[in-house]
Amino acid sequence: MPDRTDVCVLIPTLEEAATVGEVVSGFRNAGFEDVFVIDGGSDDDTRSIADANGARVRTQSGTGKGQAVREALEYVEKPYVLMADGDGTYCPEDADVMLEPLFDGRAEHVIGDRFADMEPGAMTRLNRVGNRLINRLFGTVHGRYLRDILSGYRAFTRDSFERFRLEADGFGIETELAAECVRHGVDTEVVPIRYLARPESSETNLRPLADGGRIVLTLYALAKTNNPIFYFGSVAAFGTLAGVSVAGFVAYRYFVVGISHEVLALLAAFLVLLSVQLLMFGFLTDVLVSVNREQTRRLEGLDDRLEGLDDRLEGLDDRLDDLED
Incomplete structure (x- = not known):
């Protein structure tokens, strides 16, 4: 039976000095020995804080979250990957519910549903509406409604990831992951998680309109091969x-x-x-x-x-x- 020693916790970061220490220590205290932070070239103390809290740290060679995830998987040797953001919005306590479908063999890819238990103020009304529309559009285009395709809390097998063809460099990586799961028939499960409000001392890297537009274009472009x-x-x-x-x-x-x-x-x-x-x-x-x-x-x-x-x-x-x- 697999356990947490078989899991690499992957945390892509950019200017997350205010939160990354607590995130890394949270997963370390939860029993995860391999916490891997891949940083997009932060100008603050993100890398040094992550290292001080027990993470192995690497600076990505390119830019964007999508490029960071693809590059990071080249250095992951564990059979299972638990991916979370470094902004403190995801709970290490939800790791068990994320990994259970993988360990039981029910799924190869797991998505954490933020809307199942969202803390007040965790998402603006504009972002909430945009997420709902994108999820509905994904269901229409790709024929499967996965409730929260933009969630950054993911768990997947390394073998399934290696079958994917991923090209998005930015926040479109979550959309690509969901689309590739559908295209390759990867067993995917959506589980409820808690989504916390971002600490006031931490600034988001997401630009709702610009990044939302890119995500929609990515979703539409992927329809060329999926639908x-x-x-x-x-x-x-x-x-x-x-x-x-x-x-x-x-x-x-x-x-x-x-x-x-x-x-x-x-x-x-x-x-x-x-x-x-x-x-x-x-x-x-x-x-x-x-x-x-x-x-x-x-x-x-x-x-x-x-x-x-x-x-x-x-x-x-x-x-x-x-x-x-």
Whole structure:
């Protein structure tokens, strides 16, 4: 049975001197020996405070939370990773509920639901509304409602993480993780956690409008491989609307005013035909994606069987060695 010695607590930080010491010591006191802080080049005492409280510390080579997480996993040797922010908003006491689905084998990726028990003032009304909209949009685009895809409190197996193709450098990393879980069919579980208000002495690195916009764009871009019908269909719908609008203007000018607009008429026809082609391309791509997922699942199942066969052969070799002795 796995335990906390098999877990690396990963904490990405940037200018978190006011809170990182308490966060690190909280996880250390909870029995986690491997607490890894990867810092984005803070100008304050974040790194020295984390080190003084027992964390191993590394400065990331690039910028952004997404890049930090990808780089950090290159230095993680434990089979399980518990990821939390360094701002003191997540409770080390919730580690058990986060890790239980992994240890029991029920899931490979766990998301902490902040909305299950949110402290008053922990999230502004704007952020709360934005989170709700993004979660609903994710459910529509990717076909699975995960309640809180932007949560920074995650637990996952290193093996599942290595199957992901992650490219986001900033706060879009949480959206990418959720989308990759859906795309690869990774067993994902959402568990209730407590979400605390950020201490007044600590300033947030999140810019609601700018980062929210990037997250929405990331979510939409990921639909190209996860839900091609939605991705190409939305473009086709916009093109059809534009084409019909131009055609309506041309018809009005011709029948009411008596002036023809041949070039605009050609443009309207082009937009409608292009939209139809995009929709057809979306359906074809969706078929290819479905076939690819099925083949990937079969290959992964075959790989698991081969690993089991290797284990049996090793056990047989050991028995033969014992008999020879």
